[in-house]
Amino acid sequence: MKGYLNMDQSTKRQAAEAALTAVQAEPQWADLAPTVAALVALKPTKYVEWVLLDLRTRCAKRDRPNPWEVENLATAEQDVRLAELRAVVATRHGRPADCWCLGLRDPRCSVQGGTGYGAYWHEYWCPCPDGQAAHQAAQARAYRALEAAAGIPSRFQACTVESYPPSEATRPVLATLRAWLAGSDEATEYRPGLYLHGPVGVGKTGLAVALLKALMEETLEDGLFLNLPQVLARRKRAFGKARDDAEDAEALWERALTVPYLVIDDLAAEYSTDWAREQVYTLVDARHAEEGTTIVTSNLTLAELVTERGEERIAWRLAELCDVVCLDGPNLRDRKARARPDVLTAVRAVVEGLPEQEEEAPA
Numbered sequence: 267m268k269g270y271l272n273m274d275q276s277t278k279r280q281a282a283e284a285a286l287t288a289v290q291a292e293p294q295w296a297d298l299a300p301t302v303a304a305l306v307a308l309k310p311t312k313y314v315e316w317v318l319l320d321l322r323t324r325c326a327k328r329d330r331p332n333p334w335e336v337e338n339l340a341t342a343e344q345d346v347r348l349a350e351l352r353a354v355v356a357t358r359h360g361r362p363a364d365c366w367c368l369g370l371r372d373p374r375c376s377v378q379g380g381t382g383y384g385a386y387w388h389e390y391w392c393p394c395p396d397g398q399a400a401h402q403a404a405q406a407r408a409y410r411a412l413e414a415a416a417g418i419p420s421r422f423q424a425c426t427v428e429s430y431p432p433s434e435a436t437r438p439v440l441a442t443l444r445a446w447l448a449g450s451d452e453a454t455e456y457r458p459g460l461y462l463h464g465p466v467g468v469g470k471t472g473l474a475v476a477l478l479k480a481l482m483e484e485t486l487e488d489g490l491f492l493n494l495p496q497v498l499a500r501r502k503r504a505f506g507k508a509r510d511d512a513e514d515a516e517a518l519w520e521r522a523l524t525v526p527y528l529v530i531d532d533l534a535a536e537y538s539t540d541w542a543r544e545q546v547y548t549l550v551d552a553r554h555a556e557e558g559t560t561i562v563t564s565n566l567t568l569a570e571l572v573t574e575r576g577e578e579r580i581a582w583r584l585a586e587l588c589d590v591v592c593l594d595g596p597n598l599r600d601r602k603a604r605a606r607p608d609v610l611t612a613v614r615a616v617v618e619g620l621p622e623q624e625e626e627a628p629a
């Protein structure tokens with residue numbers, strides 16, 4: 267029975283009722299007499315199987331299991347049998363055998379595991395096409411919400427890693443960045459940061475945004491784009507003022523310290539006051555302590571950060587925090603002077619739609 271995704275609810279219910287009636291006539295299911303509603307209400311198959319295994323393990327550890335454990339074990343065994351019956355009903359009315367929603371309930375099911383402080387929620391999505399479509403739609407919604415809250419400037423919102431096409435000049439950098447995206451250390455779930463440096467205008471910001479978006483989309487964890495000079499100026503202006511604006515600036519700063527994924531744009535701008543320099547160090551140090559993933563763009567190398575700005579502490583922390591990637595492409599603002607059309611095309615694609623003079627703030 268194809269096309270059940272397009273079937274209306276009453277047709278699906280009738281098909282399930284008919285399948286259940288036929289299955290119940292078979293001797294091996296004679297001990298079970300569920301209704302369709304009971305099968306639909308039963309928790310996801312993987313969950314009921316896990317509950318049974320868990321109870322069996324507990325009971326096996328005791329010489330004399332608690333009476334309530336014995337009772338729960340009987341219920342769990344019954345539930346697994348019902349789930350097996352449900353799988354037969356599913357295939358008979360044209361659904362995949364592992365479909366537990368039968369097309370008749372929300373294909374998402376949240377189940378609480380543990381109790382007290384150890385409690386957590388686990389979310390199951392039905393493996394059938396209904397469930398997978400709903401899961402993808404939910405992930406897309408969650409990602410869009412993250413992207414909208416990440417503070418990405420509108421002119422960079424369209425940047426993606428794919429829009430940075432490979433060429434002879436960009437291939438080594440792209441290969442490095444793709445490996446970095448793919449390569450979180452699963453043992454520690456820690457991904458090192460990235461220090462992207464290169465001359466003003468080579469598309470560092472667009473690439474940083476593209477990487478931030480890719481990370482948020484993959485993990486559905488929070489990310490933030492921080493234009494560092496702007497944020498520091500905003501916090502400084504807001505000092506001592508009991509306004510919403512001051513609270514917003516501080517909340518943004520607090521978020522930057524702890525957010526899972528952070529882009530620090532234009533790190534090497536000149537900081538004229540000790541306060542600003544201390545703030546930059548505080549931020550980098552906090553990122554180091556929190557083990558959040560940090561992507562930094564700068565027109566200075568780490569060595570230049572020391573020799574030209576005297577920022578030894580910051581450079582040292584960044585070296586601990588980040589892999590270093592050099593984007594030594596041609597300057598977008600100097601297209602005529604640098605005749606490397608392959609790189610120009612690649613970089614232009616990253617910043618597609620950008621106003622000509624606004625790729626990055628002037629140094």
Ligand SMILES: [Zn+2]
Pocket residue numbers: 365366367368369373392393394395396397
């Ligand atoms: Zn399903």
